[in-house]
Amino acid sequence: MSKIKPVDLMSELVSLCKRKGFIFQSSEIYGGINSCYDFGPLGVALKNNIKKLWWETMTFRSDIEGIDASIIMHPRVWEASGHVENFTDPLIDCKKCKKRFREDNIEDKKQCPECGGELTEARNFNLMFKTFIGPVEDKASIAYLRPETAQGIYVNFLNVQGSCRQKLPFGIAQIGKAFRNEITPGNFIFRTREFEQMEMQYFVYPEQADEKFEYWKEQRIKWHRDVLGLNGESLRFHQHGANELAHYAKDAFDIEFKYPFGWQEIEGIHNRTDYDLKQHMEYSKKDLKFFDEGKKERITPYIIETSVGVERTLLTILVNAFTKEDDKNGERIVLKLHPRVAPYKAAIFPLVKKDGMPEIARKIEDDLRSEFHIFFDMSGSIGRRYRRQDEIGTPFCFTVDGETSKDETVTIRDRDTMEQKRINISDIRETLRKRIAL
Ligand code: GAP
Numbered sequence: 001m002s003k004i005k006p007v008d009l010m011s012e013l014v015s016l017c018k019r020k021g022f023i024f025q026s027s028e029i030y031g032g033i034n035s036c037y038d039f040g041p042l043g044v045a046l047k048n049n050i051k052k053l054w055w056e057t058m059t060f061r062s063d064i065e066g067i068d069a070s071i072i073m074h075p076r077v078w079e080a081s082g083h084v085e086n087f088t089d090p091l092i093d094c095k096k097c098k099k100r101f102r103e104d105n106i107e108d109k110k111q112c113p114e115c116g117g118e119l120t121e122a123r124n125f126n127l128m129f130k131t132f133i134g135p136v137e138d139k140a141s142i143a144y145l146r147p148e149t150a151q152g153i154y155v156n157f158l159n160v161q162g163s164c165r166q167k168l169p170f171g172i173a174q175i176g177k178a179f180r181n182e183i184t185p186g187n188f189i190f191r192t193r194e195f196e197q198m199e200m201q202y203f204v205y206p207e208q209a210d211e212k213f214e215y216w217k218e219q220r221i222k223w224h225r226d227v228l229g230l231n232g233e234s235l236r237f238h239q240h241g242a243n244e245l246a247h248y249a250k251d252a253f254d255i256e257f258k259y260p261f262g263w264q265e266i267e268g269i270h271n272r273t274d275y276d277l278k279q280h281m282e283y284s285k286k287d288l289k290f291f292d293e294g295k296k297e298r299i300t301p302y303i304i305e306t307s308v309g310v311e312r313t314l315l316t317i318l319v320n321a322f323t324k325e326d327d328k329n330g331e332r333i334v335l336k337l338h339p340r341v342a343p344y345k346a347a348i349f350p351l352v353k354k355d356g357m358p359e360i361a362r363k364i365e366d367d368l369r370s371e372f373h374i375f376f377d378m379s380g381s382i383g384r385r386y387r388r389q390d391e392i393g394t395p396f397c398f399t400v401d402g403e404t405s406k407d408e409t410v411t412i413r414d415r416d417t418m419e420q421k422r423i424n425i426s427d428i429r430e431t432l433r434k435r436i437a438l
Contacts, residue, residue: 004324006260013322014188016333020392022046022318023189035185035192042392043314045343045373047196050313051175053227053340054198064171064200065164069152071177072133072143077151080283081276083128086247087147089183091125094118102183127180129193145179150305152176153201154276157288157301161203168290168301169212171202175310187261189311196310203290203301206274212304213251213271220267220306221255228313229338230320234258238265248275255308257316266316267308274300317341321393327418329383335393336416339436344394346432347375349385351401361400364410364425372432390415395435398428 017023021040025032059066078084090103096117103122129145153172160172175198185191204212224230240252250273254265277288277300289298321335348365350357365376377385397413409422
């Protein structure tokens, strides 16, 4: 296997993502817009697979319900949550080259790391995007695009609990867009201003908080490893020190991944205590306590939160999968994606465009389409067709050849081992099912 330097890996990945239709720069024909990206056919397929896997893991259990709250909420929500006051980063400008930095990202607070120029004093910059509701742009019509999906869950805590007759401990899961006016977005889609979060808030008796916190930490790292197929050695926990904790958190662990640009957070697990519900009770003057039938008392639950970005997960999966290998034709690029997340589960090729092969191949494709996302290709040499699928991570290729019409068999070629075997057409569906579930 060829060794790829970290910096090359990122630039190779960016180029592959564009070439193959995973990710495009947003508004590219106008010169692009900084840190905004569009997801192409393969990108959106991968994203949907990630979201589906998360959603099923979270909500296919009796103690977690799903919701989909609105992006724009009452502005008081963000006063109550502490975001208006605390969701800030310290911003510093260079007086000479005009570049902007987060103060906590630079070592010498006096000199610009880019040009050596003099820096301004740090000032707090709120990361929430502001907008106006209605035709008049005044203070009374200010609204915010949500910087986290969590608050939509907290304000609906009793609606969900009551309508679904849940008892503590139980959770509410949500997938949705969030927006942050980041000072220093970057590393491709790692940090952007618009992104999607998959968040689950687990409401517990206060005395259960530590135990459930441990439980969710373990569940979540296992999910990245066993469901998404991330390499366990590239994953670790990082506990937040006192100066890293968000304003709402009593304890927090990040699940970190070893990216080409260093160990960085992929997911956060937080013990948010009763902070959020108490704040909303104070600001809304509404009671959000849970009535415990057994104990005959009203309880303000503690909240254990798990929060992970969809795009960041997608980037992680691509970094984890990107491989360059020597092969008999020189070198091949292969995305070693787990079949569960791969955009296409299989490709079907007729070896040549004659002797009835395209018709048989089309029939196989049609039969599989209702269950699997399938790619059909009959152009170019078979070797080139395999390479094209390797680059987009398609785990299996089925080739219809001269034997097929005689004995109803095709070859199956494995992306990672490049091994080929013959199997019966009638066994293709079950083979795919089994290999995806592994
Ligand atoms: N509700 C808690 C919360 O939002 P966070 O640690 O600020 O916690 C959680 O964010 C996750 O959301 C991160 O681990 C990351 O995966 C994703 N995320 C946060 N900011 C992001 C950004 N600017 N771009 C892409 N993903 C982001």
